[in-house]
Amino acid sequence: MGIPVxxxxxxxxxxxxxxxxRVVQGVKIExxxxxxxxxxxxxxxxxxxxxxxxxxxxxxAVERPTLVGTA
Numbered sequence: 001m002g003i004p005v006x007x008x009x010x011x012x013x014x015x016x017x018x019x020x021x022r023v024v025q026g027v028k029i030e031x032x033x034x035x036x037x038x039x040x041x042x043x044x045x046x047x048x049x050x051x052x053x054x055x056x057x058x059x060x061a062v063e064r065p066t067l068v069g070t071a
Contacts, residue, residue, distance in 0.1 A: 006057040006068065008032055008050060016065040022057040024050060024069050 006022040009015040010032050015023040026032035027046065034047040053069035060068055 004058045006054040008054055012067050016067065019065060021062050021065055022054075022060060022068050023065065024054045024057055025067065026050065 004022070005020070006024055007015045007020040008024045008026045009020075010026040010029045012023045012025055027035050027050070033050050034043050036043060038046065057068035060066075062068075
């Protein structure tokens with residue numbers, strides 16, 4: 001068993017191929033959890049949505065590498 005982990009990645013296929021059990025789709029390689037090109041409130045909402053998906057992923061039972069959510 002162990003500690004549940006969720007990986008936020010802009011390149012989910014690579015994270016899955018590496019064996020990460022729970023993968024959440026990020027935005028860009030430079031800014032995985034946000035987009036500074038957005039207005040501040042929209043960027044904040046996007047970051048929050050990604051982190052909430054990662055938290056939800058932690059409670060999701062998986063048996064193999066799985067893409068849990070998308071940004």
